[in-house]
Amino acid sequence: MTRIACLLLIALLPGLLPAAAAADIKAAQEIFFEANRAYKNQQFRKAIDTYQTLIADGFANGHIFYNLGNAYYRSGDLGRAILFYERARLLIPRDEDLKFNLAHAAGQTLDAPGDDRGRPAGDFPGLDSVNLFEAFFVFALLNLGFFLVLGTRLFRKTEWSYYAVIFLTLLIGIGACALALKWYGWRTDNRAVVLSGELDVHAGPDATDTVLFKLHAGTIVRHEREEDAWALIHLSPDKRGWTAANRIERIRTFK
Amino acid sequence: MRVFKTMTRVILLVLSASAAMAVDAPTLRLDRQKATLVDSVRLEVSIAGTRQGDAAPIITGLEPFTVSRGGTASRVQIVNGQMDATVTHTFFLQPKQTGTFTIGPAQVEIDGRSLSSNRVTLTVTAPSPTTGKRRDPVFIESELSADNIFTAEQVFFTLKLHHRVHIGDLRLGLPTIDHITFKQLGQPRDYQTKIGGVDYGVVEIRYVLTAARAGVYSVGPARMSMTVRRRKRRSSLDGLFDSPLFGNPFSSRDDRHLTVVTQPPALTVRPLPIKDQPADFSGVVGRFEMQSTLTPNRLPAGESATLTVRVSGRGNVNRLPDIELPDTPFARVYGDQPVLETQDDANGSGGSKTMKWALVPNKAGRFTLPQLRLSYFDPTTERYQTLQTALHTLTVLPGTSQSAAAAPAPPGAAAKAPQGGKQQIEQLGRDILPIHMSADNLTVPFRSLSTGWFFWPALLGPPAIYVILLGGIRLRRQTPERRAQARSKRAYKSLVRACRGNTTECTALLETFRVYLNDRLNLSIGTLTPDEAQTILLAHGVTAATAQKAGAIIQQLETAAYAGQATAPAETAEDLLALAGILEKELR
Incomplete structure (x- = not known):
């Protein structure tokens, strides 16, 4: 009997897997709608918790981060609002709503923005408007096209395929550089957001060290490293110091 | 030829730079505000933006003085093609009578334009009784502007070195006294005076002195070391040994080292009175004033207004506290970093502290901001004074539907006058856009391609397939x-x-x-x-x-x-x- 059940399970497994995934999505949609309802009813705390549940369930995407940013903004938490808008920007960089809300929230921060030099992706035209996955997708397409044309030349060497190979070689070279820059920018993105209130930045990792300067909610800093419960940050080459690690949060924490 | 070209370029540069210069109003300046009848006071008239030194200024108010010209100096500087030229006319004034005199304005006519300067005031007093006595060739005097002060009050300590011989290599040793600090005011001044009918050169150095603790102090002695240069009587053989490179080993100069010390004046420092001392007194002593502004004072909910409070005056400005704005139920408050500016001049040490807060109201209505206070001790009146901000009222108009804060409208967002028959769109409020509601938003496009199992096949699959194909074809062709x-x-x-x-x-x-x-x-x-x-x-x-x-x-x-x-x-x-x-x- 058990053997029959096992055989049945093995036979039905390919069919069950998509059904399970579909059930997950349906459940996630329910949670998503519930969070949206809470937001519309101005229950921002509940909306935040529900969106966070979705993220914990693996549905972390730009739109959820955007909605979460809105919920934090409405609940008066400017620091976390900017944090989630920035996270959303990594995934949906061309979203006009996001650009508008992020600019609006950033306009309310008290500190002048820091030095943003050293971002390789920023040097490549248009690379800021695609996310890493899209950059990879375009590269994968070019890769496929290039080897497809090269493959056809194994059987028939036509003139068009000769020029197509040259053209695609150029394109794939540019695509590889762009993807490498995008990937490097993604991996080395050490930006962090000041979460709330006024943040003292000390000369050393101790509360008794001299306070060098103060930062306010929503300011984006560069996170260098952490020691105990202290983080070394910098805003610009001349604005550098230690602060409590739990008062800031890295933007890129997900893979 | 190259030299000629370089010179031509320089001349063209100077001409083009001078064409772009604008002449500023002249500035009248005295080397001090107080002098005695036997002192010589230096007066300078500086005209920036011109190189015309021949236009002598006409200065009013010089009747009580004997005036002698000290010459004209001009300075030209070209930086990045911009010429900066200044002409300075120098005069020496010898007071004829005591009193307080207003000198100026100085009037100059340049390119057909008549320019007027500021006015300055000089107080002339009778010389002290000791001044009339014949003194040593070099001696030093010190004086305090007051001998009975409060703790943290500023008093001027002046050192005057008189000399009627050539001196050099001056070195000053200030007294080291516990709880007393000295702060030099400006650069040492050089002028001429007459003592017992003999001309003396004077080097005057001014300090502002503060005492941190009450007590009776002896402010001194201050020491000044120098090299006194006297010429020997020349012998007829001197010329035989003169060398342009090494001078004369048998020089006719006789330098000797000299140290002079002051008679230390006594200073009594009283503690600040306990009586009537405000609870919020933070140790600020001097004379201060407070200004406050609220801009704008009428705005929609969600926008930002700025409250600026500036405390300025003379005294120990470094003790000015960071004033805290209490929580307001109608607005969120973001405090800015206070800015402290110190300034030292002939009248003492002072400065200002500017504090700013951004207020973002979250509901409509008319609200009064709490008044901010600051207490200080005024040593002139010997009383504690309390400064407070003006009563500011903030009118908040109904803003957006949500209670959240919003950013201030960007500069120039307000309605403008119609242009070409079209009206500029007025920005009435600022808020964020709504959330994304579509269920499609749960997926991340292309994410599965670049993560998980698909990544490497997508990246390496096509080249691998190509290599396999190539190998197969080659193998097949081996007949x-x-x-x-x-x-x-x-x-x-x-x-x-x-x-x-x-x-x-x-x-x-x-x-x-x-x-x-x-x-x-x-x-x-x-x-x-x-x-x-x-x-x-x-x-x-x-x-x-x-x-x-x-x-x-x-x-x-x-x-x-x-x-x-x-x-x-x-x-x-x-x-x-x-x-x-x-x-x-x-x-x-």
Whole structure:
């Protein structure tokens, strides 16, 4: 009997897997709608918790981060609002709503923005408007096209395929550089957001060290490293110091 | 020629820069505000933006003084093509009477324009009784502007070095007194005075002195060391030893080191009174004032207003506290970093502290901001004073529907006058856009492509498939004919390598030629006889002469081998190579 059940399970497994995934999505949609309802009813705390549940369930995407940013903004938490808008920007960089809300929230921060030099992706035209996955997708397409044309030349060497190979070689070279820059920018993105209130930045990792300067909610800093419960940050080459690690949060924490 | 070009460029640069200069109003300046009847006061009139030194200023208010000209100096500076020129006229004033005199304005006419300067005030007093006495060639005096002060109150401490001989290498040693600090005010001043009918040069240095603790102090002595330079009587032999490089070893100068000290004046420092001391007093002593502004004072909910409070005055500004704005129920408050500016001038040490807060109201209505207070002690009136901000009212208009804060409208967002019949759109409020509601937003496009199992196949799949295809095709193309062709192509190269590799043994050469023929003609002959070789070559279209020649070489090698000769003649390998060359041509 058990053997029959096992055989049945093995036979039905390919069919069950998509059904399970579909059930997950349906459940996630329910949670998503519930969070949206809470937001519309101005229950921002509940909306935040529900969106966070979705993220914990693996549905972390730009739109959820955007909605979460809105919920934090409405609940008066400017620091976390900017944090989630920035996270959303990594995934949906061309979203006009996001650009508008992020600019609006950033306009309310008290500190002048820091030095943003050293971002390789920023040097490549248009690379800021695609996310890493899209950059990879375009590269994968070019890769496929290039080897497809090269493959056809194994059987028939036509003139068009000769020029197509040259053209695609150029394109794939540019695509590889762009993807490498995008990937490097993604991996080395050490930006962090000041979460709330006024943040003292000390000369050393101790509360008794001299306070060098103060930062306010929503300011984006560069996170260098952490020691105990202290983080070394910098805003610009001349604005550098230690602060409590739990008062800031890295933007890129997900893979 | 190059020098001429460079000079032309410089002249053009100067001309173009001077054309762009704008003449500023002249500035009238005295080297001090107080003097005695026997002092000489330096007066300067500076005109920035001109190089015309011939336009002498006309200065009013100089009647109580004997005036002598001190010359005119002009300064020209060109930085990045911008010329900065200043002409300074110097005068020396000798007061004729005591009193307070207003000097100025100085009027200058430049390019047909009449320019007026500021006014300055000079107080002239009678000289002190000691001034009339004849004194040493070098002596020093110190004085305090007050001898009874409160803690943290500022008092001026002035050192005056009088000299009627040439001095140099001045070094000053201030007294070190516990709880007393000195802060120099400006640069030392140089002027002339008359004591007992004798002209003295005066070097005057001013300090502001503060005491941190009450008590009776003796402020001194201050020491000043210097080198006094006196000229010896010249002898008639001096000229004999003068050298332009090393001077005169028998110099006529007699330098000697001198140190003079002050008579320390007494200073009584009283503690600040306890009576009526405000609870929020933070130790600020001096004279201060407070200004506050709220801009804008009428705005929609969600926008930002700025409250600015500036405390300024003379005294220990570094003790000015960071005033805290209490929580307001109608707005969120963001405090800015206070800005402290200190300033030292002839009237003492002072400065200002500016504090700013951004207020973002979250509901409509009319609200009054709490008044901010600051207490200080005024040593002039010997009373504590309390400053407070004006009563500011913030009118908040209904803003957006949500209670959240919003950013201040950008500069220029307000309605503007119609242009070309169209009206500028007025920005009435600022808020964020709504959330994304669509269920499609739960997926991340292309994410699965670049993460998980799909990443490497997507990246390496196409090249891997291409390589497999290429290998398969190449493998498929390896037919027996192609292999035979390849073997045939390699045959001649192998023979050449063997023959040039110093192979001289008869059997080895015979074997090499057999392998060559096998490979070249795709045969598999075990033993090659001269007749067989001729037959095979003739069958493959080789001429009879060549076939015969091949047979002869094989015959020659076999004979040598059977006759017991281990090595063949040296020319045999070359003959074999030549034969192979002919065969290659004829077999092609």
